[in-house]
Structure formats: structure tokens, C-alpha cells
Amino acid sequence: MVADIKDKAAIVGVGSTEFSKNSGRSDLSLAAEACKAALDDAGLKPKDVDGMVTFTMDMNEEVDVARALGCDDLTFYSRVPYGGGAATGCLHQAAMAIATGMAETVVCYRALNGRSGHRYSEGVSGDLITGSAIHYGWYTPYGLLTPTSWVAMYHKRYMHLTDCTEDVMFEIAHATREYAVNNPAAFFYKRPFTREDYDNAKKICDPLKLYDCCQESDGGSAVVLTTPERAKDLKQPGVLIKGVAQCSGKDQEEMTSFYRPEIAAIPEMDIAAKMAYEQSGLTPDDIDAAVIYDAFTAIVLWQLESWGFCEQGKAGEFVLSGALRPDGRLPTNTHGGQLSEAYIHGVNGIVEAVRLTRGTSVNQPKKDVNHVLVTSGVGVPTGGALLGKMD
Amino acid sequence: MTPEERKAFEDKVHAYVGREVNAPQKGKDDVNKAMIRHWAEVMGDENPAYTDEEYAAKSSKGGIIAPPSMLQIWSMEGYPMAHNPSQDVQRELHNVFDEHGFAGVLGTNTSAEYYRDLRPGDEVHAHTVIDKISEQKATQRGIGYFIETVTNFTDQNDEAVGKIIFRVLKFTPNDSNDATGGDDSDDGMPEAPTRIASPRGHDNKWWWDAVDEGKVLIQRCKSCQTLRHPPRPMCGECQSIEWDSIESTLDGEVFSFTELHYPKFPGYQYPLVCAVISLGEGTRIISNIVGCEPEDVYIGMKVKGKVEQVDEKTMLPQFYPAD
């Protein structure tokens, strides 16, 4: 059975705070500002909002954000688990709520002091943020404590089985950096980098080095969704949810699915992709641009395969062809991605996916972009969404 | 601080950039054999160029020299530092930071250049200037500013003999600070950190208890005999909740691995390699590869495990190259 979700909800507003390394503000202040920016962008008032979605990892209670913003009654609120795996999961919840009439206008937000506050790179050594301490207890005594270390374990295997080399990883890092250089909101705005910088950067967890890893950032991003009917009367052209799916694969663990027959793969994303394509009636050939969750360079490769832009194991070749570049087959992470703009757990990526569809991405100014893919974090239960222009 | 207050504060501290800490000063002691010998003695430095006159005279040095790393020592203030340090411009600047909540201070970097060897009888004059103050930075220690001073050293002929750049962090300490916050046990010695242990609950305690006794067990369904790891309460194949376990021989093969470079956590010994290991019994386990260089580990490598005590509190399976 294919879910009936196509064209049931539209993204009508997007917004972000400044991205920084030290916001000097509360998480709640960032969340409220991002939500307000998204509502302003849509031409909506806080009183129009009746639904809210965020990450289980977010520190900001829906009711606190609602009071800060000055919303009235909320009839829908929900949270999505598994870190960055929740990014498009928020769209998934919002679209279902709108499609069923549980809410009319839903704000999805994510705000964090990810650099000046709790840094995920510091690992699960202290207080666990989420998930069970028992689960991480299978890894912490051995020193396998950080997101980079878990991803490195998968990627070592991927490199062993495919032609993926450091050239491929550099190309992903470099492509995002060249986009960020033009994006005033990006951490690496006007700061290009070279192969030498990449090669000489410190090793984090073999085979990942510093520039294979995303920015740790302070900031917030939000998007507003409503019905396509309501969207027609608002300030911005609406961006339709064509398909949206989540999946936790067989034998999934949170970041450590090391017990499957093969670990150089993300079967949960394969399934989410298949579902989203079926819902939307689209194929990979219809997708003009993408925002692919890039907490690390390596994870972009696996997702390109899951979404059918190349064959299994051939993502390296695809990337080296220049496919991710401004005039390539699939301009990707055109804001600079989380590698070079900021790490707002993928929600800044949804903002960029909307800008791409609207034709306002700073790096794709004149392109006619009809359909954009945006994905969630991987290694965890994950998902993705296909966005399209409203007629 | 409001943005306005922060700006006023930053303007105030930046006004110190370029100011001299104090007027050029001659060191209290000229370079001398006694202080050289005292220093070399504590440092355990047996270099004969510092202390053996006969050797030094015959060597290319042509006589006793001071260890270059003593350069700054000749101009130190000495005992007044303990009780009544001079109130120079640098202390005044630090006080401004203190008043604004940046009370922590930490030397982070020094960079020294030595233009010539110093010899007994040389005078050393020091002239220190506040050279740079960074933007506000978020550091592991807390939020703060880096202050850089430059000291130029000259001799009795006003010729340059060296230069030292010194960088300190003035910061607001984090509450949740790292190991250097230090536990204070009775004898005043910090406890050596150990590896982060797994909490033990209903479904995993038996497994870790067995490790403490030197055994690695694999959970087995009593109904269909399927092995499973990590342990969980129900068999995914037949849904039985009855189980027992077998002991692994710890014969395995590396399925994937990573060498952990950064960050380094207290209590772990680096270099450190973690691996996914396929055990002969058919399940996998995550562990460390030890007993060889990290660069010698490869996917497909045969390994053999044993349970070992890795620190004061931790027993763990560790895997060695099989041959």
C-alpha cells in the first residue's frame, strides 16, 4: 500500500537565526527567533499556528516555544527521535497532521547551542542525551564514544568494498565549501580551502579527518507547513510535500548497527527512498537538486546510492564526475551543507531545499528546479522528503 | 552581558593592544654558572655544554653556555611573585577580564626563538608588549579571549638574543569541566580515570559479570538455539524468552575497524583501535585490537581474544593478532 500523502501539505515559510560558535543566548531564544522568522517569511502570525514538531533531542518544550511566540491553542504536538534522523521526520509528522486535519498550520523547529553548549563530538562520556546508556555501554568501554567513531567504522568497510578514495571524500568536502564561500550565513563564507588543507587537517577517527566532519554550531532553523489551499493565499510560493518517509531497518541500532550481514550500507534509507518515490510518482531522473544530510562526507555517498542516483558502490564515481557541483547532474548541499554552512541537525537543509524549489538559493539562482530531495541523518533510523513546486 | 556591554568591554581591552607591559628591564642576574647548574640539576640535563667547563672549552661551543630554554629565567621577578607581584600593565589587563567574569587564566602556547647561545657574563634585557587580543572564543575550558604578549630579549650590546611569544586564555570556567577539574581524594591525589563502564541492567548484567570473571558469553535461545549479541530479552527468530549461553572461544576476524585519534578521553590508552569482530560462533562483538601497530590491522585479519584487566576497575575482552 502506498501512503496517500502527495500534495497534502505545503511548506510556506522558512527561517533561521544567525549561525555561530557562541550564541550567548538560550536555546529557547534561538528556537523562538527561528520560528518567528519562518512565520514572517510565510506572512503568518503566531496565532495561526496550531501544531508544533521538533526533535526528541531538542531542549525546547513545545509549550515554551508556543508561549514565547504568543501562539494560541495547539491541537497537535509531536517529537521525532534519533538525532539528525529526525530532520525530515518533522515534515513527516507535520504532513500527516495536516493531511488528516489534526492541525492546519504546523511549525517544525530545531535550535541548539551545539558548540558553546553540549557538543556531540565530546561523545557519550558524560550525561547521555538520548537513547539508553545500556546500548552505548557495549561501546564506551572500548573507547568508541563519538559519532565520528561510529561512522568511521561503517566507512572503513565501505572503502574496503568499493573504489571510494580520499579523492572522493575531498570532493564532497570541497564542493560544499565552494558553495559556502558564496553564502553569507555559512561559517565558511569567503573562506575557500584546498586539498592541502584537507590532507593536513588532524585525523579524527581513521579514515575520517577534520574536514570530513561537520561544523559544530549554535543556531536554530524552522519551517512552517499548512494546507495547499491556505498556501495559495500566502506571501511565498508554496513548496509541496510530494513524498515523505521514515524507516528503521531490520537489526537497526542507534548509530551502531554493526551486526548486520553487511555494514557498508543503510538499508533503512533504501526503504524510505522507495516509499517516497512511490508516493510522489517521481523517479531519480526527476530530481533536479538535493540536500543530503552531511554530518560527515562519507554518509553522502551511501545516500546517493539509496536514492538511486547511482548504482550500489558507485557513488564515488558519481561524485568525481562533478555531479554535486553547480552545473552537475545533482547540485547538492548548495548552502554549504552541514560541513560548511552550519550543523542545525538537518533543518537548515530543509530551509535550503525550500529555497532551491522557490528558485532563491544563492548558488542556483537562475535554475528551474522542479523537484528537490532532502534527507535526514543516517546510521540511525532515518528518512527523506521529496519537495516540488506548487502549480 | 548585553551586546552593548560586550562591545564596551571589548573596546576597553582592545585599547591595551600595543602597550608595553613595563619599560625595558635588565634581568636581576646576569647569565651565570650557578643558576645554570641549579637548573640542569633539577631538569636531569646532563649536557656537558652546560656544566662541564673542560668539555665545553674544547667543544665547538668554546665554553659553558646556558640552556637556551633558560632565556626567560634571567628576567623573572623571583620571590615577590609569591606575595607581592608587581602591578604591571599585564596584571591590570587581567584585572579588567576578572571584573567581567573571565577570571580563569591558562597558558596555552609559547613560541620561543633563540638567536644565539648565552654565556656566563651576558646581560639579558627584556621588553614585553601586549601584542594581540583575540575575538571571543568558545573553548573546551569555557568562553574567553586569548591574549598574546611578545617579549624581545637583548644583551649588553643592545643586540637581540631571542624572542618569546606567550599566549594565555582568560576565560569563564565551564561548570561541567573535564578531568582537569580534578577529583580530590583524601591524599590529595586525583584518582586515575578509568574507562567508561557499561551500566548493568536486567538484560546485560549477567554478560558483564561473566567478563569480570574472565569469560565472554554468547546468549542462546533455549527454544531454537539461535545465538544473539548484544543480549536482549526475546529471541527475534522464535519469540521465546527462555535462554542460556555458551562461552566464546574468542577466535575471530576483523570485519571493520577504526583508529581513534581525536578527541582523546582520559582513562583510555592511545593509540587505540576499535573493531567489529566476527566471532567463530557466528555473532559479532565490538572490541579493541591490541598487540600490534594500528597500521598493521586490516579487514579480514584473524584475531584471538582474551579477557584482561585494562585499568584499575575494568575487565574487558581484548583481541590480539592470531599468529
Place this chain on the structure above:
Amino acid sequence: MNKETLQYQDVAVGDKLPPLEIDISSSLIIGAAIASRDFTPVHHDKKAAQECGLPDVFMNILTSNGFMGRFVTDWAGPESTVKGIDIKLGAPNLPGFVMTVTGEVTAKNDDTGVVEVGVMGENNVWGMHMGGSVRIELPKSDQQGEV
């Protein structure tokens, strides 16, 4: 200590220096602080160190710097000349710790005869205490190779 001074030609990038283990005691920390004329209380007065959040007196920077130099001249020999030392400081060294210093030749400058040695000092409790580089000039025996 190597009493025979290494020649510039004998050293190659990648050469590893013999590791040096230093037992850190209160006597060493205080003795070296005083020998370096550094009377800052945290380096000789346990109570003052505790007020700064550390359990005991800790090594001053001049001593760490001194060990960087000693480690490299121990290897290079008495007729070498230390030209510069860069240090990044990490966790403090406290009584009871053992610091292991390791190093490797990272660069050579044929014009000046200066060799750069990357040095790392790690203690057994908190890890990295100091990391950086020492630049040291070695004698060049230009003719000897021609014989």
C-alpha cells in the same frame, strides 16, 4: 644523553627520537619552579593550587619548555644548538604522574642545517600535557661524505 653530536647528514625526516619517561614528583615540580625563578604560588603551594581547582601543585611552563629542549638535545648531542621551541599546552602535570615524551624529525632545512623535531609529552592520567616542535641546528660535516 648522547655525547656524540649528530651530524645534519645523519638525520632523516621520519627518524624517531628515543622516548623519555619523566617521573613527576612534588620535588621536581617545586624544584624546577624555583630554579626557574617562578615563585607563582600554584607551583609550590598546594593550597594555592587547590584554590585554582587542581588537587596539587602543578608543573610550570618554563619546566615543560625545559623538558622539550632537554629531550631534543639528549638525542642531538652537546654541539647542537637549539634555535626555537613552540609549545601548545594541554592537561597539567601533577605529582605522581609519569610523562612520556616522544618525538620525530618532521623537517630539515639544507640551507641552515636546522632540523625540526615534533615533540609530544603525554602523562599517564590526563593525556596530552605538551605538544609542539623544537628547531635545532646540527653541525654539517661537508667534506666527510666525499672521502
